[in-house]
Amino acid sequence: MALKMETRNQMPKRIVEDKVLRFSAGERLSHWVHAISFFVLLFTGLGVLSTSFQPAMAIFGGIQVAQLIHRIAAIFFVVVVGLMFFVGNPRYHWRWLKFVFSFKKSDWQHVCAFPKEFFGGHGNYPEQEKYNGGEKINSLITIFGTIFITLSGVVMWFASSFPPALVRWAYPVHDLSMFIMTAAAIGHIYLGLLHPDSRAAMSGMINGYVSTKFARAHHREWYERLKKEQSMNEQKNV
């Protein structure tokens, strides 16, 4: 099936002049639906996290409305992103999974150098593929966080259909997933918007392309592979 997808969905030219296509339209759609619904879920959920946030729920029209919005956003958070693995051009979504679940030594070396990079220093790490070690960890947090927060959320939503012992455990699981994903999201936003060295990656999630300069500096192994693949394709077409 994967092969069929490969042949049916012609691979677009990845390196165009001084730009490299990093994310397909489907991947960008998934990312932003997930990101926006995550924040809607986070803010509408604050009312049950602490009473100090309850007055702020007036923004949504009261805590009962906030709870309703929370459930609607949850559907987008799960269903839209889940569907993207099966409709349109899902090949890239599966590839992403394949990438992040193969955690190699070079990824680990990147993670070790990451704190230094985070605070603006320069760490030493080997050349990285499309996703570096840190990005893989962020992806894994997103994947497992989404799975656990969704399963516990379903149990909490339909509490009366589940045994109380299970519902009782759903609350800490839901909160733990939220805390980990929120902490990761804060770091993720910093790297995408505020970090001088890595924010050049942002355009990849907007129009899909990053500069070749960025690709070479941060993901040389990936860039070299694309270059090789592209020249091979061109030879074939000649």
Add this chain to the structure above:
Amino acid sequence: MARKTVLIDTSLCTGCKACSVACKEWNELSAEKTQLLTSYQTQNAFTTKTWTYMTFVEKYEDQKMNWFMRKAQCFHCADPACMKACSSNAITKTESGYVVIDQEKCIGCGYCVENCPFGVPKVDQVKKKSYKCTGCIDRVENNLLPACVNTCQPGALSFGERDAMLTQAKKRLAEVQKTHPKAQLYGEKEMGGTTYLYLLLDSPEVYDLPVNPTVPLSLTLWKDVIRPVGTVAVGGAAAAVVLGVFANLFRGNYSNSDNKEGGKD
């Protein structure tokens, strides 16, 4: 006001259900349609409008039937799981030992419902408020007996200071054990000691009560570990970002033209 206690001496109970009627009357809770579940029992769970009800258990031993009756209501725990679970600080415990829900603050999240080891609170899905026995705190604080105690004809319910009630309970237990060797007190230590204290004629299991009711482990983990640690983690991430921005400013990384296009080769 010192700690109060209601002793429910099931050895004296006749199962007349007057307590449930008195409860509905004082608390202005409308009647609900019920049906016979066993020979005498008409309800087997609390509702938003039924805060106390009678359970009847028929147990056969040596060809002899033992009839166990129990008035069920909120235990008013000294260590209430509902209060710990509440998302809105709507549940509080009074000095006199009563656990009360403030419906003004309640948002109907149902966390108390799921975490109560006795299944007491119930949420009105229309009003989005949780309800349960108040222990007639409005009466007690005005020197009146709780409605159920006030109406009990066979004297199965008595109310007073905790110490006095415990003494009475122990005295009575010694008496009852002569005919019911398995008789025991329930609520002296359970959940930190409950305001509604039972003298049961048999083990709690016979009455469908948990033998060792506890604050759920998941609840302790949630409120005492995950919440504080998670808050620190999110705060730590935010602090690291602020520090990161300043570190980059200090190093002059924002004005470095190499960075603008994604770093040097």
